[in-house]
Amino acid sequence: MTLSPYFSLTVLFVAALAFGLTPLGLAWLWGRAFSPAKPNATKNAIYECGLESRGDAWMQFRPAYYLYAIIFLIFDVEAVFLLPFAVVFTGLGYAACLSMLVFVLLLVEGLAWAWAKGVLTWE
Amino acid sequence: MKSIEEIKSAIEAAVSGARVGIVPNGSPSGQHSLLLDPQHAVAVAKFLRDDKELQLDFLSNATGVDWLDKEITEKVKVTRPVTKTVDGVDQTMEETVEETRKHVQPGYLEAVYHLYSMARKHGPVILRMRTGNRTDQVELPSLTPVWRSAEFQEREIFDLFGIVFTGHPDLRRILMWDNFKDHPMRRDYVEPDDFEYEPTAHDEVLARAAAHRAARQGSAVAAAEANAGAER
Amino acid sequence: MAVDEKLKIELGKQGVFVTTLQELYNWGRRSSIWPMQFGLACCAIEMIATTMARYDMARFGAEVFRPSPRQADLMIVSGTVTKKMAPQVVRLYNQMAEPKYVIAMGACAISGGPFKQGYNVLKGIDRYIPVDVHIPGCPPRPEALLHAFITLQKKIDEQHLTGEERPPHLDGGAQGEFPVPEYGEHDLEPPSNPGVWPVPITIR
Numbered sequence: 001m002t003l004s005p006y007f008s009l010t011v012l013f014v015a016a017l018a019f020g021l022t023p024l025g026l027a028w029l030w031g032r033a034f035s036p037a038k039p040n041a042t043k044n045a046i047y048e049c050g051l052e053s054r055g056d057a058w059m060q061f062r063p064a065y066y067l068y069a070i071i072f073l074i075f076d077v078e079a080v081f082l083l084p085f086a087v088v089f090t091g092l093g094y095a096a097c098l099s100m101l102v103f104v105l106l107l108v109e110g111l112a113w114a115w116a117k118g119v120l121t122w123e
Numbered sequence: 124m125k126s127i128e129e130i131k132s133a134i135e136a137a138v139s140g141a142r143v144g145i146v147p148n149g150s151p152s153g154q155h156s157l158l159l160d161p162q163h164a165v166a167v168a169k170f171l172r173d174d175k176e177l178q179l180d181f182l183s184n185a186t187g188v189d190w191l192d193k194e195i196t197e198k199v200k201v202t203r204p205v206t207k208t209v210d211g212v213d214q215t216m217e218e219t220v221e222e223t224r225k226h227v228q229p230g231y232l233e234a235v236y237h238l239y240s241m242a243r244k245h246g247p248v249i250l251r252m253r254t255g256n257r258t259d260q261v262e263l264p265s266l267t268p269v270w271r272s273a274e275f276q277e278r279e280i281f282d283l284f285g286i287v288f289t290g291h292p293d294l295r296r297i298l299m300w301d302n303f304k305d306h307p308m309r310r311d312y313v314e315p316d317d318f319e320y321e322p323t324a325h326d327e328v329l330a331r332a333a334a335h336r337a338a339r340q341g342s343a344v345a346a347a348e349a350n351a352g353a354e355r
Numbered sequence: 356m357a358v359d360e361k362l363k364i365e366l367g368k369q370g371v372f373v374t375t376l377q378e379l380y381n382w383g384r385r386s387s388i389w390p391m392q393f394g395l396a397c398c399a400i401e402m403i404a405t406t407m408a409r410y411d412m413a414r415f416g417a418e419v420f421r422p423s424p425r426q427a428d429l430m431i432v433s434g435t436v437t438k439k440m441a442p443q444v445v446r447l448y449n450q451m452a453e454p455k456y457v458i459a460m461g462a463c464a465i466s467g468g469p470f471k472q473g474y475n476v477l478k479g480i481d482r483y484i485p486v487d488v489h490i491p492g493c494p495p496r497p498e499a500l501l502h503a504f505i506t507l508q509k510k511i512d513e514q515h516l517t518g519e520e521r522p523p524h525l526d527g528g529a530q531g532e533f534p535v536p537e538y539g540e541h542d543l544e545p546p547s548n549p550g551v552w553p554v555p556i557t558i559r
Contacts, residue, residue, distance in 0.1 A: 050443030
């Protein structure tokens, strides 16, 4: 009798499931035996840094928040690349400088576009 | 910078009808302050900010002062006619007598603003405004439209002293909660009586704790007597 | 349940490790006390220093500061509790999952400290929630916080699983919610929770 090649995989799968579920089951049993649940209104309330929450969390956010995050990336990525560039600047050839210039100009173009669109002014 | 008298006359020349007083400061710093009348305060503030020579563009500090009713005892020299008999002849003579008079100076609340100039690098110029009394006429014009930095400080003055600033864009309490009723920095503020546990009390706290204990024991005695009366 | 201490040491010498369920449980809890991440005033700076490399609270299994009360076991009240802040602190304590412990850190948190006679400072957070360890000091040094932490661990080590002595989180009848004070017109209402803080009797 030859074992199916999947048999060992099944054994491993069951072992993996047991590895995850056994502690959870033990914790549940422990809770049942020793530690009674004490739910109450304050404990189950929505967490709002200690304040009582008002209104619904499912509300629309202004797209300006996301635009700001994206524009922040321009400066962030630029800084990340500019620092090593500046460190080895004296040893670089024309090609490297030119490609860095293109890279920076591409990012500046994005910033200029956002500026022209009026994203930078917060109303 | 101009002296305080020069500023006073400049204000009076620029803002018609403005009454400006000078409150002298006798300390070595000699920082005398200008006492503004509430009706023209905003116009005066605008002048002080926009005037080419003063350019007081920075309000560094706004604060409140509570002045209680004050009983002033002063000795006044009074001249009055006295009839005297000199050499058998009645003569009416003027005589100067010292008299002690007492009068009550009504209390008021005061807002004090310290101004500097960032452009001209001089200062401070100190402004004061006084309310009519401490109870119902507690309104003063807000200087927030002139100096934006006054906003939170005027809210604090409103919260702790109870001066109501008219024209303030957002006059709410800032340190205490909204339905709090008292103004804690007033001198007649009564603290809540939570002196039940003072293990190392001394001075004022000791007195308050003793008063607290006496009141509680007194009420306990009264309750016991009432119970005894009901049983009888 | 209990194992004779001498027998236990003797067995340990022979390479046999004996324990009880209670010891195992307490060991597990005291070695992974996760504090809640919040600071109220200057004591919080010392609390931050305690978690950093020099004092290294991670040695005690408590480096994981949780940003949510649902995952936290320990509330370190680090600093001045103003009357405006007190309801929030009590509500956060209520929202923590059990078992939960409280360390009141610094003079302000235990009694009001230098602001005791002020108009907006609570005279000790123990008026509203049960405090396990009080640390005096203004602010207490990181060593003091570590000492408080070790004291709390010792306290947890001595807890019983069953019986009258068991801690509140194992006791179904024990209080699970502590009333959140309301903002009154002159003071917090009530000014203290008599169930948690009976007025201490001062002997003169």
